[in-house]
Amino acid sequence: MFRTTIIASLLALSTAVPVLAQTMAPSIDTPVTIRFYNYNLATAGLGAEATQKLINEFMAENPNVTVEGVGYSSADSSRIQADLAAGQAVDVVQTVFSDLDFSVNNFGAQALEDIAPAAEITAHLEGMHPNGTKLGVLNGKTYGLAYTFSTPVLFYNADLFRAAGLDPDSPPKTWADIKTAALAIEDKTDAEGFTGGITGPGAVDWLLQGVVRSNNGEVISRDRKTLKFAEPEAVEAVAMLRDLYDAGVYENYDFAGAVDGMASGHLGMYLQTSALQGSLVAGAKDNYELRSAAMPQFGDRPTRPNNSGSALTIHTTDPLKQRAAWELMKFLTSEHGYTIITSEIGYLPLRPSIVEDERYLKAWVAEHPLVAPNLEQLDRLEPWDPMPGPNYRQIGKTMMDAVEMSIFGGADVAATLADAQANAQALMP
Amino acid sequence: MTTDALARPVRVRTAPLRRISSQSGLNTAAGHLLMVLLSIFCLFPVYWMLVSSFRPANAMFETSLWPTQGSLENYTTAIDAIPIARMLLNTLVFSAVSTVFQLLTGILAAFAFARWKFPFDKLVYTGVALTWLVPFQVVMIPNYLLVAHMGLLDSILALILPNIAAALAIMLLAQAMRGFPKEVIEAARMDGASNWRILWEVLVPNLRGTIASLAILIFISTWNEYFWPLLLSRTAENSVIQIGIQMFMTAEGNAWGPLMAASTLASLPVLVIYVVLQRQVVQSFMKSGIR
Numbered sequence: 192m193f194r195t196t197i198i199a200s201l202l203a204l205s206t207a208v209p210v211l212a213q214t215m216a217p218s219i220d221t222p223v224t225i226r227f228y229n230y231n232l233a234t235a236g237l238g239a240e241a242t243q244k245l246i247n248e249f250m251a252e253n254p255n256v257t258v259e260g261v262g263y264s265s266a267d268s269s270r271i272q273a274d275l276a277a278g279q280a281v282d283v284v285q286t287v288f289s290d291l292d293f294s295v296n297n298f299g300a301q302a303l304e305d306i307a308p309a310a311e312i313t314a315h316l317e318g319m320h321p322n323g324t325k326l327g328v329l330n331g332k333t334y335g336l337a338y339t340f341s342t343p344v345l346f347y348n349a350d351l352f353r354a355a356g357l358d359p360d361s362p363p364k365t366w367a368d369i370k371t372a373a374l375a376i377e378d379k380t381d382a383e384g385f386t387g388g389i390t391g392p393g394a395v396d397w398l399l400q401g402v403v404r405s406n407n408g409e410v411i412s413r414d415r416k417t418l419k420f421a422e423p424e425a426v427e428a429v430a431m432l433r434d435l436y437d438a439g440v441y442e443n444y445d446f447a448g449a450v451d452g453m454a455s456g457h458l459g460m461y462l463q464t465s466a467l468q469g470s471l472v473a474g475a476k477d478n479y480e481l482r483s484a485a486m487p488q489f490g491d492r493p494t495r496p497n498n499s500g501s502a503l504t505i506h507t508t509d510p511l512k513q514r515a516a517w518e519l520m521k522f523l524t525s526e527h528g529y530t531i532i533t534s535e536i537g538y539l540p541l542r543p544s545i546v547e548d549e550r551y552l553k554a555w556v557a558e559h560p561l562v563a564p565n566l567e568q569l570d571r572l573e574p575w576d577p578m579p580g581p582n583y584r585q586i587g588k589t590m591m592d593a594v595e596m597s598i599f600g601g602a603d604v605a606a607t608l609a610d611a612q613a614n615a616q617a618l619m620p
Numbered sequence: 621m622t623t624d625a626l627a628r629p630v631r632v633r634t635a636p637l638r639r640i641s642s643q644s645g646l647n648t649a650a651g652h653l654l655m656v657l658l659s660i661f662c663l664f665p666v667y668w669m670l671v672s673s674f675r676p677a678n679a680m681f682e683t684s685l686w687p688t689q690g691s692l693e694n695y696t697t698a699i700d701a702i703p704i705a706r707m708l709l710n711t712l713v714f715s716a717v718s719t720v721f722q723l724l725t726g727i728l729a730a731f732a733f734a735r736w737k738f739p740f741d742k743l744v745y746t747g748v749a750l751t752w753l754v755p756f757q758v759v760m761i762p763n764y765l766l767v768a769h770m771g772l773l774d775s776i777l778a779l780i781l782p783n784i785a786a787a788l789a790i791m792l793l794a795q796a797m798r799g800f801p802k803e804v805i806e807a808a809r810m811d812g813a814s815n816w817r818i819l820w821e822v823l824v825p826n827l828r829g830t831i832a833s834l835a836i837l838i839f840i841s842t843w844n845e846y847f848w849p850l851l852l853s854r855t856a857e858n859s860v861i862q863i864g865i866q867m868f869m870t871a872e873g874n875a876w877g878p879l880m881a882a883s884t885l886a887s888l889p890v891l892v893i894y895v896v897l898q899r900q901v902v903q904s905f906m907k908s909g910i911r
Contacts, residue, residue, distance in 0.1 A: 235701035235867035236875060261854050269851055273761055277768035450873050455681030470873025473677035537872060
């Protein structure tokens with residue numbers, strides 16, 4: 192009897208799975224409005240223009256769909272929380288990768304496998320870089336498709352390199368090279384050597400994860416149950432950054448200070464997201480030669496860069512809206528979508544073939560060589576792991592504060608990270 | 621002799637007077653110099669904002685006092701990127717209406733607390749005072765849910781609603797009314813004036829200084845309000861200028877030129893109001909003792 196029940200249950204489940212996998216409507220036959228929460232739309236920058244342009248194009252191609260763009264601050268997602276509490280429709284969201292776990296467990300982000308036909312998912316992912324499609328995967332399911340994302344890029348001032356007696360055609364490859372080059376810049380020019388967007392207000396942990404991984408460490412285990420940022424590899428990576436600071440070549444700037452320092456030509460090297468390319472190019476114009484290189488590695492170990500940025504997540508449970516949201520998602524992550532995102536905002540195209548395609552990015556890439564290191568790192572891209580549970584932000588902040596104190600605050604690196612890890616682990620679900 | 625006696629003190633007195641006069645002049649000059657330096661210190665950021673608003677992006681970090689490549693491009697970019705005029709109008713309406721309502725509710729409530737004894741009056745007053753200590757973040761979501769259920773999301777009315785009464789206004793005005801001479805009020809009452817007339821024809825006219833300074837405080841703090849509009853406003857057309865300015869600070873870098881241009885334009889209305897009402901503003905602050 193028991194066995195029969197189990198078999199019956201399995202049979203029921205097996206018939207239910209295809210149904211679950213196709214909850215969305217097969218097509219959009221009636222007018223539908225979806226709300227797209229997008230942090231680029233809360234700005235007046237290039238990101239907002241490009242986003243609105245894409246939305247307008249999508250609506251022109253899909254006359255039955257109206258996309259209502261809602262700008263929100265990604266710093267705290269308070270608008271999404273408030274709107275969900277108020278019963279407002281939250282249909283599609285541009286979700287920062289570090290918020291993905293919270294978004295799935297608290298904002299109702301839907302796994303694509305649960306709502307979209309498998310064949311459609313497979314067809315859409317065709318042509319995407321396999322490393323890129325993993326970025327939005329959590330617990331084995333694809334909750335997000337990488338939308339605006341990049342890898343860490345080392346921007347450097349070629350004029351300062353020349354003035355310091357360095358060869359700008361051979362940019363630093365290792366952290367040791369960074370130290371040497373930064374010391375030369377500090378010694379022979381009035382400029383400062385190096386800074387990175389690893390710490391500071393609003394930095395979150397995306398760059399830190401890449402730096403620690405590149406030293407074969409992790410800040411959190413791959414099953415996201417155990418914090419590991421106090422383990423020897425991570426401690427060694429942070430200690431290396433501390434050494435740069437102690438040597439007087441790593442400037443303790445916040446985001447705006449670092450961008451402004453680099454844009455104004457007073458900083459030799461800056462490790463940050465390629466999304467800043469537009470701002471830096473505008474500052475460098477007629478002032479100095481801006482170049483870019485891949486993120487530095489530890490000795491001869493290849494780097495393990497991870498992504499910054501955001502994914503698109505579908506939150507609606509309404510079948511028609513799900514279809515509209517899926518169509519929007521497909522449009523935004525299409526060849527054309529990534530062409531706009533890359534050329535007009537500065538993020539990375541997840542479809543490598545469009546870089547060689549004259550219809551898309553070929554001409555643009557030829558005119559913008561700064562994007563080359565970003566593209567090259569796509570082959571080694573690893574996901575920016577989100578911290579789990581409702582305390583994810585506090586876990587991240589505890590870790591980042593400890594890293595900052597270790598680098599700039601004179602604190603003992605190993606002890607500070609160990610203490611912070613013990614505190615943060617207690618906040619893990 | 622008398623002349624001498626008179627003359628001698630005159631001679632004796634003239635020298636210290638000169639010393640005092642020259643010392644006083646020195647003190648005045650030093651005071652003026654200090655004030656000039658402080659004025660420059662205060663005005664320089666405003667000047668730098670203005671100058672930076674004319675600089676192109678690649679000259680934004682020049683340290684020259686005058687832009688070497690001045691243009692109006694930042695202003696056209698800012699005006700194209702955000703609806704500045706609409707946002708300024710929204711901010712003006714938001715600030716002005718909030719100020720009027722806070723003053724009105726404050727005057728009425730303060731009068732009740734100051735003039736009447738009623739059951740639990742001190743408890744109610746303490747309750748009002750305690751609301752001053754509650755951070756906005758605590759009531760933000762309940763307020764949001766309320767205006768959402770009222771269908772007022774993304775509207776100026778929703779921005780105004782939580783600002784129609786404030787503990788600060790009630791407490792400040794209640795204190796001022798408590799300090800008002802009782803004899804004057806009793807005299808008015810003996811002349812047959814009702815409470816309504818006493819309030820509006822005796823108290824309010826005599827508390828002009830306090831009310832004016834409070835109005836300025838409320839207006840400026842509402843003008844600078846950021847967090848509530850950030851949560852509530854969904855479109856730039858229905859938002860306020862502080863949100864508009866912040867929109868130039870992005871994850872892709874800060875657009876300093878348009879940001880400075882927008883800040884300059886945003887400062888103009890308040891600056892004009894201040895210049896026109898400068899004397900009244902200073903006097904009201906001096907009279908009310910609020911600095």
